[in-house]
Amino acid sequence: MSLLAFVLIIISAFMHATWNYLAKRSNGGFAFVWLYTAISATVYAPFVIFLLIYQNISIGWLEIGFIAGSAIIHLGYALTLQNGYKIGDLSLIYPVARGTGPMLVAIIAVFIYDEQLSPAGIMGIILIILSVFIITGGLRVLKQSAAIMPLGYGFLIGIMIAGYTLLDKGAVSVFLISPLLLNYGSILGQLILLSPYARSHWKDVRSDWKSHRKEAIGVGVLNPLAYILVLTTMVFTPVSYVAPVREVSILIGAIMGMVLLSEGFGLRRIVAAGIMVIGIVAIALS
Structure with a gap:
């Protein structure tokens, strides 16, 4: 992995964790998702317009198909994530989701995109997955009835993460669709799909804007x-x-x-964090 790729992923990881924290703090649902999606569509519109004008990018049925597929999976992911955060801790659902996703991606990508993993890369992936298992409490957490539902949400979200990651990988690297165009098209698609609900529940949208304006703007950006x-x-x-x-x-x-x-951390998660760092370094050096 190149230094540029590593740096970009680490910066992205900080942003990703931050917006998930804001989403968890909002305790919002459909209305909150529509709100931050509308903010995203507004904030990034000038950049997309600039791209379309000066890059002379054509949009055909292939691009529309990838954008539509990405929008549907991302919307399902966003709504499931918000529902999960209503019933479970960020420090449980987030690791399960973000650990399940890359595990599936690493396995499936070998068959779909013919990617080859080095021994160091394989070891790094195993260590990261192991660290996620430890962070979430391992098999012991399955004995806690209150954790079953959050774990279920975490695994479901992880499957969706794998789905949109593999789809979007093909879009940007195989068919060379602009990352900005793909992401913005997906945002517009989600906004269109959610707008009928937002219109019929406008009081909820206004309430979320009044109570969680900062969180919505933060997630939207x-x-x-x-x-x-x-x-x-x-x-x-x-x-x-x-x-x-990126699961750092x-x-x-x-x-x-x-x-x-004020969620617990403890010695177990400190050990898991150390294992994760070793795994990330192994992949970076591979």
């Missing part, structure tokens, strides 16, 4: 930017490496949950 950096990295880096390394955001998110949301 950071969510697309974090993913644009990842998409850009996937243009020249195997997705089986990109997906696991798990460590950042767990620390945020501990410090800002």
Whole structure:
């Protein structure tokens, strides 16, 4: 993995953990998702207009198909994530989701994109997945009935993460669709799909804007930017490496949950964090 790819992913990880913290703090649902999606569409519109005018980019049925598919999966991911955060801790759901996703990506990418993993890369991926397992409490957490539902949400979100990661990897690296265009098109698609609900529940939208304006703006700005950096990295880096390394955001998110949301951390998660760092270094050096 190149130094540029590594730096872009680490910056993206900080942004990703931050917007997930803001989303968790909002405790919002459909209305909040529509709100931050509308903000994203507004903030990034000038950049997309500039791209279309000066890059002479054509949009055909292939591009529309990828954008529509990405929008549907991302919307399902966003809504499921918000529902999960209503019933479970950020420091539990976030690691499970972000650990399941790259594990599936690393396995499937070998078959879909014919990616080759070095021994160091394989070891790094295994260590990251192991660290996620430790962070979430391992098999012991399954004995806690209150954790079953959050874990279910975490695994479901992880499957969606793998879905849109693999789809978007093909879009930007195989069919060379602009990362900014792909992400913005997905945002517009989500906004269109959610607008009928927002219109019929406008009181909820106004209430979320009044109570969680800062969180909505933060998510609206950071969510697309974090993913644009990842998409850009996937243009020249195997997705089986990109997906696991960006999960350093798990460590950042767990620390945020501990410090800002008063969620427990403990020795177990400190050990897991150390294993994750070793895994990330192994992939970076591979």
